[in-house]
Amino acid sequence: MIHESAIVDPSARLADDVTVGPWSLVGPDVEIGPGTIIEPHVVIRGPTRIGARNHIYQFSSIGEATPDLKYRNEPTRLVIGDDNVIRENVTIHRGTVQDRSETTIGDHNLIMAYAHIGHDSVLGNHTILVNNTALAGHVHIGDWAILSGYTLVHQFCKIGAHSFSGMGTAIGKDVPAYITVSGSPAEAKTINTEGLRRRGFSSEAISQLRRAFKILYRQGLTLDIALQRLETMLSETPEVQVLIDSIRASERGIVR
Structure with missing residues (x-):
């Protein structure tokens, strides 16, 4: 299940049925659960824990150190739950000691192409990040929230459960649960009725x-x-x- 051109560190712990595609790299202190598929040209660095039945598409960078200037190579981590789909060219950074020391992704999330999840962010379950959505550090996303393409979220913002952002929204304050926002800066428009x-x-x-x-x-x-x-x-x-x-x-x- 591991392609001969893939590079998997001997200390990495992969379930027996994990698939690793050509030219992918799995570094030390990485754990990957059963049924997970790693497509070609993916880089996964540790400390990172990835659960079961995730599908990570080509050219994604998972668990890389943050570019936060305060980061001094402390041993922080990334934890990803089960049944997530992480599409092409997604970047997800580990945490920092200034916050939780951990970036956390829950279960059943769809993270679409070119999305970025910054250090110490927390995604709940069943969220959707559409193409080119970017989360700065310390962002919290509630269950079932949907962020449309090119949504930008400022550091330390909280996005409530079942909320929705329109395309190109720039969010600089917290979005309460159920609320639809759009615009730059974001404005509340209505309840996410649909x-x-x-x-x-x-x-x-x-x-x-x-x-x-x-x-x-x-x-x-x-x-x-x-x-x-x-x-x-x-x-x-x-x-x-x-x-x-x-x-x-x-x-x-x-x-x-």
Whole structure:
């Protein structure tokens, strides 16, 4: 399953059925789980842990050291979960000791061509990063979020669960859960209605989240007062708690 032209360090730990294509390099302190496919011309450096059934396409660079000028070759790592698809020319950097010392990718993510995931970033599960999306260091992406092509995300931003960014969006503040943003700088446009429908949210829940959006963005309220109004909706719509939590977790301030 390992092509004769591939270079695999003797200390790397690969499950028996891992495929490594021609001219790929797997360095020391790399662990790759069962069913994972590494296409040709991929570079994987450690310390990196890659789970099961991932598919990494050609010319990707996985687990390289960050270019962050504070990095001094400390032993940081990259951890990738299961069932991820990492397309052509993706770059994913390890963490830094200034943060978690770890970049983390969850499960069932689609990371499309030329996307970049900077040091210490965290991707949840079922996210999609469309072509040329770029995450600076320390970015957190919630479950089911979708970032359209050429989306740029500033350092330390948090992107909430089920949120969506339009093509070419430049995100410099946190995006609450469920919110669709677009523009440069990013502006909140609406609730991600179509995404929620596809994931089985009820019509009532979506209607209430649309109401919550209007309270948050259309009534000219301060953020504190808007949050108080949202909290009155919790008995009717538990999904609103996710929205409230994502706002309260913000340190950079939210897109508004």
